[in-house]
Amino acid sequence: MEKRKLRNNIFLAVTILLALGAVAMLALPLLRLAFDAVTALLRSWGVLPGIEAVIVKTLQVLLLVLALVLPISLLITLWMYEYLHGLALGRVQRFLKGLSRVPAVLVGLLGNWLISGNAQAHGSIWSMAALLTVMCLPFMISRVDAALRAVPEKYRMAGEALGGRRMAVLGLVVLPQALPQIVRACLRLVERILCEATALLTLMGAVMPDQVLATELFRLAWLGREDAAVLAFGLAALMILLRLTTTRRWRSEGEEANCRYNWW
Amino acid sequence: MPIQLVVEDLNATLEDKVVLHDVAVTAQAGHVLALMGKTGSGKSTFLRVINRMAEQRGCVVSGRIMLDNSSIFMQEPNDLRRRVGMVFTEPVLFAGTVLHNITAGLRLQGIRKKQALEERAEETLRRMEIYKEFRDMLYTDSSRLTRGQAQLTCIARALALRPGLLLLDEPTRLLDAMTSIKVEDMLFSLRKECTMVVAVHSPQMAGRIAEETAMMEDGTVLEWGRTSDLFYHPQHLHTEQFISSRFA
Numbered sequence: 001m002e003k004r005k006l007r008n009n010i011f012l013a014v015t016i017l018l019a020l021g022a023v024a025m026l027a028l029p030l031l032r033l034a035f036d037a038v039t040a041l042l043r044s045w046g047v048l049p050g051i052e053a054v055i056v057k058t059l060q061v062l063l064l065v066l067a068l069v070l071p072i073s074l075l076i077t078l079w080m081y082e083y084l085h086g087l088a089l090g091r092v093q094r095f096l097k098g099l100s101r102v103p104a105v106l107v108g109l110l111g112n113w114l115i116s117g118n119a120q121a122h123g124s125i126w127s128m129a130a131l132l133t134v135m136c137l138p139f140m141i142s143r144v145d146a147a148l149r150a151v152p153e154k155y156r157m158a159g160e161a162l163g164g165r166r167m168a169v170l171g172l173v174v175l176p177q178a179l180p181q182i183v184r185a186c187l188r189l190v191e192r193i194l195c196e197a198t199a200l201l202t203l204m205g206a207v208m209p210d211q212v213l214a215t216e217l218f219r220l221a222w223l224g225r226e227d228a229a230v231l232a233f234g235l236a237a238l239m240i241l242l243r244l245t246t247t248r249r250w251r252s253e254g255e256e257a258n259c260r261y262n263w264w
Numbered sequence: 265m266p267i268q269l270v271v272e273d274l275n276a277t278l279e280d281k282v283v284l285h286d287v288a289v290t291a292q293a294g295h296v297l298a299l300m301g302k303t304g305s306g307k308s309t310f311l312r313v314i315n316r317m318a319e320q321r322g323c324v325v326s327g328r329i330m331l332d333n334s335s336i337f338m339q340e341p342n343d344l345r346r347r348v349g350m351v352f353t354e355p356v357l358f359a360g361t362v363l364h365n366i367t368a369g370l371r372l373q374g375i376r377k378k379q380a381l382e383e384r385a386e387e388t389l390r391r392m393e394i395y396k397e398f399r400d401m402l403y404t405d406s407s408r409l410t411r412g413q414a415q416l417t418c419i420a421r422a423l424a425l426r427p428g429l430l431l432l433d434e435p436t437r438l439l440d441a442m443t444s445i446k447v448e449d450m451l452f453s454l455r456k457e458c459t460m461v462v463a464v465h466s467p468q469m470a471g472r473i474a475e476e477t478a479m480m481e482d483g484t485v486l487e488w489g490r491t492s493d494l495f496y497h498p499q500h501l502h503t504e505q506f507i508s509s510r511f512a
Contacts, residue, residue, distance in 0.1 A: 158356040158418075160317065162425065163346035164372030172372055176359040 009083045016079060020072065031067065032126070057125065062193055064129040065136060069189065072133075073140040078170065080141075081148050093145065099138035104196045107135045132197060136189055143188065147181030148174060191239060266294040266459040267332045267347070267428035269314070274327035276313055276483075283309045283323065285484045291429075291476065293332075296451070296460045298474035298491065300467055300506055306483035307463035311431040314461065315348045316341040331429065346373070349422030349458075353434040355414035357406040362398065365406050365417050369425040388424045391457065392416070392450055412443035419447070423454070430454075432462040436469065448473050467507045471495060479503040 084092060111131040151174050159169035175182075197215075269291040276284035284306050291297035299307040312318040313325055316336060329336045336344055346369070357365050364371075366388060367381040375381065385402065389395040394416055401409070409417060415435060422430060432451070436444035451460060452473045464470045470477045470491060478488035479500065486500045498504040 154352070154354065154356045155358065157317065158352065158358070159368070159372065160320070161315065161345055161350040161352075162369035162372050162421065163342045163344075164369075165342055168372045168374075172368070173358050179359065 012083070013079060016075060020075065031064065058194070060125055061128050061132065061197075062190065064125065065132045065193055066186070066189070068129065068133045069136050069140050070186070073137060073144050076141050077144040077148060080145055082166065082170070093142070096138045096142045096145075100142050102135070102138075104135060107131060110134075128197075132193055135196075136192060139192065140185060140189055143185035144178075144182055147178040147185060150181060151177045187242060191242070195239065265428055266455075266457065268293040268330075269297075269429055269459060269461065270328070270330040271314075272328040272330075274310075274313065274325070274329060276309060276318060276323050276325045278309075278318075278321075278323045283483050284313065284325075285482075287327070287483075287485050289476075289478045289485055289488050291459050291461055293459055294456050295475040296455050296462060296473050298470035298477040299461065299463045299480055300470050300477060300503075301480035302506075305480040307480055308433050309483070310480070311350065311433050311461060311463060314429075314431060315345050315350055317345075317350075346425050347427055348429045348431060349425060349427035350431045351415075351419050351422050351433065351435050353437050355411060355418045355438075357409065357414050357417060360406060361403050362406055362409065362417055363402040366402075366420045366424055368421055384424055385420070388420050391454065392420060392423065393453065394420075394450070412439050412446070415439060415443075415447060416450075419450070423458070427458055430458045430460045432460060434463050434465045437465045444469075467495070467509065479506065 080089065080092060108131070111127070111134075155173050155177050156169055159173035164172070269289075271290070272288050274284055274287040275282070287306075287310060289297065299310060301307050309318055309323070312321075313323065314329060314336065319325055320341070331344075331347070336348075358368055363382065363385050366385040367375075370381060370384060382402075386395060389398050398413075398416075398420075401413075406414070406417065415438075419432075419435070435451075436447050439447065448469060451462070454460075455473075462469075462474065464474075474491045476488065477491040477494045479486045479494065479498075479502065481502050486502055487494065487498070494503065495507055498507060
């Protein structure tokens with residue numbers, strides 16, 4: 001019986017992975033087309049090039065990373081929540097926690113090594129987004145997993161007592177209950193992408209010719225330009241504003257006390 | 265339509281510990297059966313065995329549990345739970361509005377039409393005779409409700425599925441006296457629509473709302489019968505002590 005259950009779980013996991021792969025294969029070209037169209041439109045309005053181009057590219061990278069990280073992390077977390085228990089769960093959680101604390105520099109070095117043979121990949125929005133996704137996925141999975149597990153068992157029981165099937169209860173009862181924590185995790189993700197990407201992107205060779213805010217800041221500071229201070233102030237003000245406006249709205253009780261990125 | 269519950273030779277073990285032993289009681293269709301007993305006597309476990317939630321948590325159950333002559337073990341647990349509603353001691357409200365909560369059972373079944381959901385919510389609240397109180401609160405966030413209103417919402421949520429049997433696990437234990445009376449009155453008036461099995465924390469509540477009462481102790485039913493008979497002529501010392509509030 002247990003073996004059969006295990007086989008079923010493995011089959012389900014493989015099916016989900018295949019489905020994800022298929023969706024990614026279909027969605028990525030479409031996303032690329034959409035981004036190209038937006039960029040062309042902005043260029044026709046005369047917005048590019050200049051600092052606006054940097055901001056637009058930053059937003060593009062941000063949206064792309066969010067579009068990749070959110071669905072993948074949510075699906076993996078739901079799978080973990082439903083099918084991983086006991087020892088295996090503990091091991092996976094520890095592994096993910098470890099991965100989420102890998103310094104951005106290390107991920108950048110890895111990215112540099114991976115794309116060293118491909119000149120086109122340097123500064124490419126897709127390679128940047130892919131690398132940032134690799135950096136952010138473990139962090140996001142850990143956070144969403146923690147958010148789901150912080151929902152008390154009584155909610156699930158109440159949902160099941162109404163005759164709801166497992167996935168229906170998860171989608172309509174548990175997930176909405178965890179939503180504030182998940183939104184909070186998304187905001188931390190935005191912070192990481194905006195602020196911690198410098199080392200990663202610089203190391204992978206993204207500084208020239210196209211920059212995102214983080215690397216532009218690095219470049220301007222390196223050249224001793226005054227713009228660097230203005231940009232740094234703007235970015236810091238944006239982060240503080242984000243914190244101020246969201247901390248009250250999405251306050252969570254179970255914030256990890258020892259989290260490296262919890263600076264508020 | 266109310267359904268009859270017949271339980272015979274019911275045994276349940278959880279992690280090799282016997283939690284229910286030779287339990288046998290009957291709740292007639294349209295009646296209220298009260299379960300009295302100390303904390304840990306097996307009342308809540310008994311309720312969770314009836315809607316098969318105990319099995320899901322690793323409880324091994326044997327015996328006969330019949331709902332209108334059909335065994336619960338022959339039914340798919342989710343289908344069974346749509347016929348057998350449950351209300352917990354602590355009101356558990358889901359994220360969203362009051363309407364969202366009342367119709368949660370229907371939405372879990374895949375019903376999404378707003379009009380159908382609103383109609384069912386209104387019908388349920390009217391049956392419970394609390395529509396006037398809740399009419400203006402249907403789109404209020406559920407976190408703003410008082411504990412009494414929250415428990416009424418939970419009862420409405422269970423009743424919205426039109427169950428034939430309703431299991432209530434000490435539904436008024438956390439409520440103040442006035443709200444408790446209100447809930448009890450409402451349950452009493454609803455008994456012709458669905459049979460109820462109520463775990464009670466005080467003998468007074470059993471005396472007020474139940475036609476039949478069972479006294480439980482250490483996972484077994486010491487005695488059960490008509491509430492008046494049990495209260496006036498208890499056969500067991502523990503029952504007499506509980507009724508005279510030496511335990512309660």
